[in-house]
Amino acid sequence: MKEITKKSILIVVVLILFGGALLAAKVHTVAQEGRKFSVDQLEIAVGDTVDFPNKDDFFHNVYSLSPSKVFDLGSYTKGNSKKVTFDKAGEIEVRCAIHPEMKMKIIVK
Numbered sequence: 069m070k071e072i073t074k075k076s077i078l079i080v081v082v083l084i085l086f087g088g089a090l091l092a093a094k095v096h097t098v099a100q101e102g103r104k105f106s107v108d109q110l111e112i113a114v115g116d117t118v119d120f121p122n123k124d125d126f127f128h129n130v131y132s133l134s135p136s137k138v139f140d141l142g143s144y145t146k147g148n149s150k151k152v153t154f155d156k157a158g159e160i161e162v163r164c165a166i167h168p169e170m171k172m173k174i175i176v177k
Contacts, residue, residue, distance in 0.1 A: 092113075092115070093113070093115040093116050093117065093153075094112070094113070094116045094117070095116070095117045095118075095119055095151070096110060096112055096116060096117070096118045096119070097118075097119045097120075097121065098110060098118055098119070098120055098162075098172065099120075099121050099122075099123050100120060100121070100122050100123060100124060100128045100130070100164065100170070101123040101124055102124070103124065103164075103167045103169065103170060104169075104170055105162070105170060105171075105172040107172060108172055108173070109172060109173045109174075109175065110172070110173075110174050110175070111174075111175045111177065112154060112174060112175070112176055112177070113176070113177055114154065114155060114156065114157055114176055114177070115153070115154070115155065116153070116154055116176070117151050117152065117153045117154070118151065118152050118154070118174065119149055119150075119151045120141065120149060120150055120151070120152070121147075121148070121149035122144055122145060122146050122147070122148055122149065123146065124146055125146050126145075126146070126166075127143045127144065127145055127166055128143070128144065128164050128166060128167070128170075129141065129142060129143045129144075129164055129165035129166050130150065130152075130162060130163075130164060131162070131163060131164075131165055132160050132161060132162050132163070133161075134158065134159065134160040134161050135158070136154075136156050136157070136158025136159065136160050136176065137152070137154055137155075137156065137158070137160045137174075137176070139152050140165075143165075143166065154174065154176045156176065157176050157177055158176055159173060159174070159175050159176075160173065160174040160175075160176065161173055162174060
């Protein structure tokens with residue numbers, strides 16, 4: 069029988085801790101339809117992902133310049149969807165670069 073080392077135990081503990089966190093992460097959906105987001109505000113946990121499907125007949129470009137999470141999903145058409153994983157707590161203002169009236173807030177706890 070092989071000797072169990074401290075390094076092996078540490079690796080197992082890390083896998084259990086981080087593996088459990090990954091399993092607990094959720095995917096939330098915020099649709100883009102009628103030139104607006106399907107919700108004005110969304111509360112999620114660190115590690116969760118938000119899926120942004122485009123249900124309109126025209127392009128949308130979802131982005132954020134918030135310090136907690138900067139991203140730009142680029143322009144995409146109806147039937148397509150893009151996802152963002154939020155890895156840090158904070159408040160994120162999300163907008164559409166094509167439709168300035170579109171905005172929402174994601175609160176990551």
